[in-house]
Structures are given as C-alpha cells and as structure tokens.
Amino acid sequence: MSKLYSGAEIVFKCLEDQNVSHIFGYPGGAVLPIYDELKNFNSVKHILVRHEQGAGHAAEGYARSTGKPGVLLVTSGPGATNAVTALTDAYMDSVPLVCITGQVPTHLIGTDAFQECDTTGITRPCTKHNWLVKDVNDLAKIIHKAFEVATTGRPGPVLVDIPKDIQFQKAKYKLYTKPKKLNGKSHDNFSQKNIDDLIELISKSRRPIFYTGGGVINSGAKASDLLRELVYATGFPITSTLQGLGCFPADDNQFLGMLGMHGTYEANNAMYSCDLMINVGARFDDRITGKIDEFSPKSKKVHIDIDPSSINKNVKVDLAIVGDIKSVLTTTLKTFKKSKKNFSKSNKHQISNWWEQIQKWRSKRSLDYIGSEETIKPQYAIERLYELTKDKDTYITTEVGQHQMWAAQHYKFNKPNRWMTSGGLGTMGYGLPAAVGVQIAHPKKLVIDIAGEASVLMTMQEMSTAVQYNLPIKIFILNNEYMGMVRQWQELLHDKNYSESYTAALPDFVKMAEAYGCVGIRAKTPEELDDKIIEMLNSDRPVIFDCLVDKQENCFPMIPSGKPHNQMLLGPKDQKEKKITGKGRTLV
Amino acid sequence: MANSKSAYSFAGKKQKPDTHIIVVWVDNEAGVLARVVGLFSGRGYNIESLAVAEVDQKQNISRITIVTTGTPQVIDQIKLQLKKLVPVHKVADFKREDKNVIFKEMALFKFVANNGKLNKAFKACKNYNPVILDKTNKSNVIQITALRREIDSMSKNLKKFGLVSVSRTGAVAMTRGSEIFK
Numbered sequence: 001m002s003k004l005y006s007g008a009e010i011v012f013k014c015l016e017d018q019n020v021s022h023i024f025g026y027p028g029g030a031v032l033p034i035y036d037e038l039k040n041f042n043s044v045k046h047i048l049v050r051h052e053q054g055a056g057h058a059a060e061g062y063a064r065s066t067g068k069p070g071v072l073l074v075t076s077g078p079g080a081t082n083a084v085t086a087l088t089d090a091y092m093d094s095v096p097l098v099c100i101t102g103q104v105p106t107h108l109i110g111t112d113a114f115q116e117c118d119t120t121g122i123t124r125p126c127t128k129h130n131w132l133v134k135d136v137n138d139l140a141k142i143i144h145k146a147f148e149v150a151t152t153g154r155p156g157p158v159l160v161d162i163p164k165d166i167q168f169q170k171a172k173y174k175l176y177t178k179p180k181k182l183n184g185k186s187h188d189n190f191s192q193k194n195i196d197d198l199i200e201l202i203s204k205s206r207r208p209i210f211y212t213g214g215g216v217i218n219s220g221a222k223a224s225d226l227l228r229e230l231v232y233a234t235g236f237p238i239t240s241t242l243q244g245l246g247c248f249p250a251d252d253n254q255f256l257g258m259l260g261m262h263g264t265y266e267a268n269n270a271m272y273s274c275d276l277m278i279n280v281g282a283r284f285d286d287r288i289t290g291k292i293d294e295f296s297p298k299s300k301k302v303h304i305d306i307d308p309s310s311i312n313k314n315v316k317v318d319l320a321i322v323g324d325i326k327s328v329l330t331t332t333l334k335t336f337k338k339s340k341k342n343f344s345k346s347n348k349h350q351i352s353n354w355w356e357q358i359q360k361w362r363s364k365r366s367l368d369y370i371g372s373e374e375t376i377k378p379q380y381a382i383e384r385l386y387e388l389t390k391d392k393d394t395y396i397t398t399e400v401g402q403h404q405m406w407a408a409q410h411y412k413f414n415k416p417n418r419w420m421t422s423g424g425l426g427t428m429g430y431g432l433p434a435a436v437g438v439q440i441a442h443p444k445k446l447v448i449d450i451a452g453e454a455s456v457l458m459t460m461q462e463m464s465t466a467v468q469y470n471l472p473i474k475i476f477i478l479n480n481e482y483m484g485m486v487r488q489w490q491e492l493l494h495d496k497n498y499s500e501s502y503t504a505a506l507p508d509f510v511k512m513a514e515a516y517g518c519v520g521i522r523a524k525t526p527e528e529l530d531d532k533i534i535e536m537l538n539s540d541r542p543v544i545f546d547c548l549v550d551k552q553e554n555c556f557p558m559i560p561s562g563k564p565h566n567q568m569l570l571g572p573k574d575q576k577e578k579k580i581t582g583k584g585r586t587l588v
Numbered sequence: 589m590a591n592s593k594s595a596y597s598f599a600g601k602k603q604k605p606d607t608h609i610i611v612v613w614v615d616n617e618a619g620v621l622a623r624v625v626g627l628f629s630g631r632g633y634n635i636e637s638l639a640v641a642e643v644d645q646k647q648n649i650s651r652i653t654i655v656t657t658g659t660p661q662v663i664d665q666i667k668l669q670l671k672k673l674v675p676v677h678k679v680a681d682f683k684r685e686d687k688n689v690i691f692k693e694m695a696l697f698k699f700v701a702n703n704g705k706l707n708k709a710f711k712a713c714k715n716y717n718p719v720i721l722d723k724t725n726k727s728n729v730i731q732i733t734a735l736r737r738e739i740d741s742m743s744k745n746l747k748k749f750g751l752v753s754v755s756r757t758g759a760v761a762m763t764r765g766s767e768i769f770k
Contacts, residue, residue, distance in 0.1 A: 124623060125630050129674040132618065149674060309668035312661060 004170040007136045007162060008033040011100065012041040014143040017176045020044055020071050022062065022440055024055040028075025029115060030102030033167035047440060047469060050461035052079050054433035056086020057459070060095045061437030064420045065395055067220055069096035069150050070437065076102045077115030080161075081122065085427060088126040090157040092424025093243060094218055096150040097157035099127075100143075105165040106134065119161045130159040136169040144176045154307040155218055188306075190323040195331050197319050198278070201300055203340060203347070205276035207354045208236045211259065214243030214423075215281020215305060217416045219325035224248070224416040226329035227280060233336060235344035235351065237358055239267035241282045242408055242423045250412035256358065257367070260288040261559050262405040265366035265568055266358055268557075271296050272565035273357070279303045281325045284314040285424070294564035304328050366557040366570055367409050376526050378403065378478045378549040382410040382450065385476060388533050395438045395447045397421065397431040399455030402484035402555045407450040429458030432475060436462055439471040446474070446537070453479040453506060453546075463516040466542040474536055475544045477509060480551045488554045513544035522546040603659035607636070607684040609691060609761045610666060611769070615675040616642045616650040623673055624652055633658060633666055637693070637736070637758030649677065653760045655684075655736065680769045682761060693759045695739045700727045701750025709749035713742070735759075 005013060011034055015023065024047045027035045038046055049055040052074045059070025074083050080101045090097045104113040120130045129149050131142045139162070146158045202208065210231055216223050224247040231238050231254055238248050239259040248255055257264035259271055268290075271277065277299045282288070284303075289295045292314065301317040303310070304325060311320040321328055336343070369379045382403075396411060397420040398404040404421055413419050420438060422430035431449040439447045449456070456477055466473050478484075486501040513520030519539050523532040529547070536543045560569040614620045621640060628635050636655040643651045658666065663681065670679045682689045699709045706728050710718055716732035723729075734742070736759050743754045763769060 120619060121622070124619070124626055128672075134618075153672075307672070309665060309672055311668075313665060316661075 002172050005173050006033070006037070006170050007133075007139055007167040008037040009040075010136070010139050010171065010173055011143065011162070011167075012037055012044055013173050014140055014147075014176070015044050015071065016041060018069075018144070018147050020069075022047055023071040023073050024049055024058045024062070024437065025073035026050075026052050026055060026075065026079060028077075028079050028102065030076035030104055030164050031073060031079075031100075031162075031167075032102075033164065034073065034100070034102070034162075046073070047436070047465065049433065049436075049465050051459065052082035053085050053429070054436070054459055054462040054465065056083045056097065056099070057089070057427070057430050057433035058437035058440070058462070058465075059097050059099075060086060060090050060093075060430075061397060061420050061434030062441045063090075063095050063097060063437075064217075064434075065417050065438040066441045067218075067417060069098055069147060069155075071098045071100070073100045074102070075115065076104055076119065077117045079115075080117060080119040084122060084126060085425075087123055087157045087159065089422050089425040089427045089430065091126045091128070093422065094155050094214060095157065096155035098143075098146050098150050099123075099157060099159040101159060101161045102167070103132065103161045103163040106163045107165070109163065119159070123159045126157070127159050128156040130161065132161045133163065133166050136166050136171040139166065139171065140173055140176075154215075154310075188323045188327055190321045190328060190331075192331070192335070194319065194321045195328075195335050198302055198321065198332060199336055199339065201276055201302060201319065202234060202236075202278075202336075203343070205236075205300075206350055207270075207274045207299075207357075208234070208276040208278065208351065209256075209270050209274040210236055210238035210278050210280060211241075211271065211282055212238060212244045212247055212280045213241040213282025215283075216244055216247040216325050217281075219281065219306075221416055223281075223326040223329060226326065226333060230329055230333055230336070233333070233344055235347060236278075237270055237355070239263070239270065241285070241288060242421060244282060245408060245419045246413035246416045249414040251414065256362075258408050259565075260285075261290070262409065262555055262557065263559075264409075265364045265557055265570065266361035268559065268565040268568055269361045270358055274299045277301045279305075279317070280329075281305060283307075283310045286314070289315060290559045291562055291564045296565070364570065366568070369553070369556075369571060372550065373526065375550045376523065376529055376547060378406050378480070378553055379410055380526060381476075381478060381523075381529060381547050381549060382406050384529055385448070385450070385533060386411045388530065388537065389446060389448070392446045392537075394418065395420070395435075395442060395445055397434040397438060397447070397449045399431040399449070399451045399458075400426045400428045400485075401452045401455060402480075402488065402553075403450055403452040403455075403478040405485075405555045406478070411450070428452075428455035430455075432456055432459045432473075433462045433465075435473040435475070436465050436469075436471055439466070439473050440469070443471075447472075448474045448476050451475055451477045452484060453477050453481065453509070454483045454503060457507075460512070463513075463518060463542060463544070467517045471542060472540050473542050475542075476536070477544065477546050478549050479506075479509070479546055480549050480553070481506060482551060484553075485555070491554065492560070509544050509546035513542075516542075516544075518542035518544060520544050520546065522548065524548050603661065605657045605659050606663070607655065607657050608663050609682045609684065609689070609759060610654045610656060610663075610670070611680040611682070611761055612652040612654070612670055613677040613679075614650050614652060614673075615677070616648040617675055620650070620675045621652070623675065624654075624670065627669055627673070628654070628656070628666075631665070631669065633662060637756075639758035639760050653758065655759050678769070688764050690762050690764060691735060691759045692733050692761075693736050693739055693757055694731065694733045695743070695754060695756040696721070697730045697732065697743070697746060697751055698727065698753040699730070699746070699750040700752045702726070705749045709746055709751070712746060712749065716742070
C-alpha cells in the first residue's frame with residue numbers, strides 16, 4: 001500500500017515535482033498546516049513578504065525574469081483579497097502565477113466565518129482559472145493542472161483555494177505525468193499556407209514594419225533570437241511595445257524605439273504610414289493604437305498571437321496566424337530562407353525610400369529634452385543610469401507613471417526578460433516587490449527599480465523583505481514630489497488644476513532607508529549624479545536612491561488624445577504650436 | 589460625452605448588432621455558470637436569455653444556451669473568450685435567422701378570468717402546442733412552446749384575456765437533419 005500524505009504535504013510534493021525552488025508568502029490561520037510542513041521540504045525556499053500584494057508582484061518579477069511560473073502562498077480572507085491586485089496585474093500582462101490560498105474549513109464555508117471570503121468568486125475574473133479543493137484526493141491533480149493552465153497557451157495567473165480541513169486530511173500522492181494533449185486550450189494551429197501568405201506580403205511590401213510585443217518574451221529566449229534573425233534577414237524596421245522591450249536590441253539601427261502614447265516620433269509615424277504591419281505577439285492595446293478609426297489606415301495587417309481571442313479584438317487584421325511565436329517564426333524563417341535567399345540585399349532598393357522617410361522622422365529627435373545645469377532632468381538621470389550600468393547584465397523593474405515612460409524611452413534593453421513593468425493594469429507599487437522577486441531569481445545580478453516617489457510608497461514595506469534576505473536591490477527614485485503623470489495630464493488637459501497630485505508630506509527617503517537597515521543616498525545636482533550612482537552600484541546592500549529631479553518636467557513625445565499616430569505632440573518647443581483642445585482631451 | 593474628461597477614447601464607428609444563439613458545452617462543476625455569466629457581464633456583452641441543464645450525466649456535461657445580441661466583432665469575441673475557459677468543451681453559434689436550426693422556448697401562462705376569456709386564451713395559443721396544466725373555474729395555466737418573438741408577442745396580446753403571470757425557459761436550440769455539432 002502506498003503511503004498516505006496530508007493535504008499540506010501534498011502541496012509541497014507537487015511544488016517539488018514542478019521544480020519550484022522559491023515561494024513568496026505570508027502565513028495566517030487558514031494556511032498554518034501548510035506552513036507547518038515547510039520545514040520538511042528543503043528544496044522549496046519560502047520568502048516572507050510584508051504584504052500579500054508584495055508576494056504577488058515578487059512572484060511576477062520572478063516569473064518574468066526567468067520564464068518560470070511564480071508561486072505565492074497566502075491565507076484566506078484578507079490574504080487572498082490583498083493578492084487580487086497582483087493577480088489582476090499578472091492577468092493583464094500574461095504572467096504565469098500559481099497562487100495557493102488557505103480557506104476556512106469546509107464545514108464553515110458560507111457561514112461568514114472568521115477570515116472567510118469567497119476567494120474563487122473574487123478571483124474568477126482575474127485568473128485564467130481557479131479551483132476550490134473539496135476533496136483531498138483531488139488536490140494533487142488540481143495543483144498540477146494549475147501549473148499546466150498557468151504556463152500553457154497565453155500564460156496567466158491561476159489560484160487554488162484549499163480549505164484548512166483538506167490540508168489535514170490524508171490521501172495518496174500520484175506522481176505528475178505531463179499530459180500529451182492539452183485540453184484544446186493551447187493553440188498552435190497555423191498552417192504552411194499562413195506562412196506562405198506572410199512571406200508573399202513581406203516580399204511585396206514597400207513600407208513594412210515589425211510591431212512586436214510581450215508575446216515574444218513569453219515565448220522564451222529562443223523566440224527573441226528568431227525574431228532578430230527574421231528582422232535582419234528582411235532588413236525591415238522594427239518597433240516594440242512597452243512589454244516587448246528587449247526582444248530586439250534597442251541600440252540597433254533597425255530599431256525605431258517604443259511606439260504608442262509615449263513612443264518615438266519615427267515609430268508612430270512609421271506605424272501610421274506603413275503598407276505592411278507585422279504584429280508579433282502584441283495586442284493592439286488602446287495605449288498603442290490611439291484613435292482606432294485612423295489607426296494605420298493604409299496597411300495590410302498581420303497578427304501573430306497564441307491567443308485566438310486577441311485576433312480582431314481591437315483592430316481587424318488581414319492575416320491572422322494563431323500560434324506560439326517561437327514555432328511560427330521557426331517555420332517562417334525556414335520557408336523564407338528557402339524561397340528568398342539574399343532577400344535583404346535584393347529588396348534593399350524596394351524599401352530604400354521608406355528608410356529615407358524614417359530617417360527624416362528620426363531627425364526630429366523626439367526623445368530630446370532641454371538639459372539643465374542646476375536641476376537634474378529625469379531623462380538625464382535615466383541616461384546616466386543606463387550609461388553606468390549598460391556593461392552589467394542589469395535587470396530593471398519600474399513602478400507606474402512618468403518615470404516608467406522615461407525608463408522605457410531612455411534605458412536601452414538588449415536582452416529579453418530584463419525589463420519588468422506593469423503595463424496592462426498600470427499598478428503603482430509594482431516595481432519594488434518585483435525587484436525582490438527578480439533578485440531572488442538572480443542573486444548575483446544587478447537589479448534596479450526605477451521608481452517614482454509616489455508609487456514606491458505604496459509597497460515600501462517590502463524593503464524590509466529585501467533586508468531580511470540580503471537582496472541588494474537598488475531603488476532609484478525620481479523624486480519630483482508629484483504624481484508626475486497625473487500632474488502632466490492636469491497641466492495639459494485640466495487647465496493646470498493640480499488637484500491632489502502634489503504630495504505635501506513626503507518621508508525623508510535617506511532616513512527611511514536607514515530605518516529599514518539599508519543604504520540611503522541622495523542626489524541633488526547633475527554634477528554629483530554620476531558619483532552618487534556609482535556609490536549606489538558599489539554597495540552590496542539594498543539601496544534607496546533619492547534622486548531629486550525637475551518637478552515640472554513632462555514626458556514627451558505624446559500622442560495627444562483623440563489623435564492618430566501621425567499627429568504627435570513633441571517636446572516643449574513644438575508644444576506651443578499645437579494646443580490640445582476640446583474633444584481630444586478625453587483620449588489621453 | 590463631448591466634454592467628458594475620461595482618460596479613454598470615444599467609441600468608434602458602431603456596426604449593426606445581430607441576435608445570435610450561442611450554445612456552450614461545459615463540465616458540470618461548481619462555479620461554471622458563474623464563469624460563463626461573469627464573462628458576459630465583465631466584458632459588457634448582453635444576455636437576453638439563458639437556459640442551462642446537465643445533458644450527459646455520465647460525463648457531467650451541461651449544455652448552456654444563451655441568446656445574445658452583438659456586432660459581428662462582439663459575437664466573435666464571445667465565442668473566442670468562451671473557448672478559453674477551462675471547463676468549456678465546445679461552442680456553437682447560430683444566427684437567429686438560420687433555417688437549419690430549431691429554436692424553441694417553453695412558456696407557462698397563468699390566466700385569471702371568466703370561462704369565456706379562458707377559452708379564448710386557449711384558442712389564441714392553438715398554434716403553439718398548448719397544453720392545459722391546471723384548471724379551476726376562474727383560472728388556468730397553459731404551457732406553450734414557440735419561438736422567442738412569438739412568446740414575446742403572445743405575452744403582450746393575451747393580457748386582454750386575463751394573463752397575470754408568465755414564466756419562460758429561455759430559448760434552446762438544436763440543428764435540423766442528421767448532423768450534430770462537433
């Protein structure tokens with residue numbers, strides 16, 4: 001007779017089988033039996049966070065920097081509800097998470113018991129799937145299924161809710177066997193005809209562009225390699241969404257920078273004027289398309305995506321290829337190399353006018369800003385940070401707001417999985433705990449959270465986690481005392497009525513760093529910035545870097561509201577000529 | 589809306605909405621209906637009627653029939669989003685006008701009136717397989733099966749014969765001929 005294990009033991013047997021090395025969590029009444037077993041399973045290390053949202057974001061950071069699913073373990077009631085923001089964030093940005101929650105004992109469910117909440121009900125819209133375990137004999141099967149759902153197809157978060165009595169009950173443990181067929185939810189069903197059509201379009205195009213997104217990163221490092229190969233083989237220009245940064249080297253001449261609301265002039269204009277748009281793993285998000293009726297009006301659109309529901313959701317496309325980016329690109333390259341040898345040379349003439357046009361747009365230098373000797377311009381701070389860290393294999397996380405956009409614009413990423421930012425949900429407070437997760441996964445690497453002072457205060461308590469586990473994360477705060485992006489919109493759209501966007505009482509971040517037991521550094525002038533950054537980089541402890549920047553600086557360029565891609569608002573010089581008025585104000 | 593300061597775009601051009609009948613085969617497990625209905629409400633899709641029951645006790649399969657209206661793009665999204673749900677096995681979609689599909693709905697009508705009116709009411713139902721399920725000297729309950737819009741108009745027209753209560757199942761659908769939906 002095979003051995004009987006308690007529900008709590010089965011949880012860890014499953015985690016071991018799934019090769020989980022770290023879980024992020026916070027104990028509480030309804031998960032105590034699971035925490036009790038922790039000591040018996042050495043291969044799973046638990047990271048104690050300070051708030052369940054932090055556990056979620058840390059697991060996201062872990063997942064996005066490794067490509068493996070992140071795991072969090074929280075208690076019932078408030079434990080579960082605190083994790084909801086992180087689950088929703090992961091759902092929007094397609095990050096594989098497995099969230100295990102405790103639940104009150106089965107017989108108390110529905111009685112409004114202490115720390116009871118309808119966890120599966122609350123998390124149903126923000127997970128790919130969730131389970132309430134009602135029988136200990138199903139537990140192992142469910143947990144393994146949870147990992148399968150989280151990591152296959154378009155990745156995303158799942159949740160397993162385990163009542164306390166189930167954690168005590170005993171059952172046999174069955175070893176995990178990988179299923180051959182994945183319930184029809186994994187979609188890799190493109191045809192050779194699709195690929196031939198794509199290549200036909202590629203060879204005819206005179207004004208092509210690749211528009212790539214987070215799907216490339218999610219498909220694994222190999223997908224980025226294949227993408228590079230294809231982009232070089234075609235000689236086409238490429239732009240990337242916020243989430244796709246890093247899948248193509250940012251310092252390459254074929255890269256036009258990020259597109260979208262705060263994308264570059266050349267990228268957005270190229271998107272508007274192209275005759276062929278090849279969307280690889282992006283989803284035509286509203287921050288990308290601007291005014292949808294005038295989105296890239298003259299182009300044939302190709303959409304490669306693993307999620308069939310992404311196709312034609314926002315923008316109607318001419319050729320849909322449903323499949324994993326890696327396999328689609330593999331087939332494309334194979335076919336392409338066979339039928340179009342030396343394409344990039346022979347095709348050079350056909351797209352030379354296009355490149356000339358792009359160079360003209362480029363010469364606008366849309367990311368330029370007016371420098372200053374007295375105050376640190378936030379863009380300058382990011383530029384210096386990039387210059388001083390570019391030779392290290394640096395991992396960057398961000399919070400949400402102006403600093404996030406400046407980081408995306410001015411920090412150049414050359415590898416996938418190095419850039420962790422909350423794009424879809426736009427969660428302020430994401431970056432610090434995400435940095436904790438990244439540092440756990442990559443203990444020897446440099447991990448920097450480019451932050452704003454308002455965002456970082458939302459999850460500041462996780463510094464305590466960083467100190468506890470000796471995680472030398474660097475929190476690089478661009479401190480302008482405002483919720484900068486809110487302030488910017490108020491300036492541009494609400495007649496400079498800065499309603500509640502100024503934080504009148506901020507903590508002293510240097511003293512705060514010391515109180516947490518880490519290092520605090522402050523930079524006030526451009527002159528001292530480099531030395532201070534180097535001081536930060538030389539520290540082997542967690543650092544909070546308080547970078548006092550220009551309080552009025554706005555993030556440009558910008559697609560102003562109600563406008564298509566070809567009508568961008570450039571920096572301060574250009575702005576006087578085009579004022580945002582009337583209807584356009586709603587779109588920002 | 590013109591002066592709205594929302595952070596998002598205006599709605600673009602609207603396509604014309606059609607009525608569709610969506611049939612979904614799902615595992616009959618806890619919360620599955622909430623998942624399907626939550627998907628509709630969460631994404632702002634309409635539900636005009638919904639009928640659900642287990643149809644295969646052995647494999648625990650339930651069949652959900654949903655009548656909805658939406659533009660072609662929305663209907664497409666509904667189908668694709670439904671197919672992504674883990675307990676969903678297959679999804680069928682029929683236009684209301686589709687001649688190859690039978691749509692039927694059952695309704696129970698309660699009339700309270702004198703005998704003359706009750707008889708008229710029964711006669712008025714005669715095209716829709718009426719069955720008298722209950723009868724007293726001042727009331728009756730009639731069961732009919734008909735199309736949605738027929739029941740819509742019947743429940744309006746029968747008011748004059750003393751119709752006081754209507755209960756209806758929502759449409760269910762089945763393809764004609766020997767074909768079954770795979």
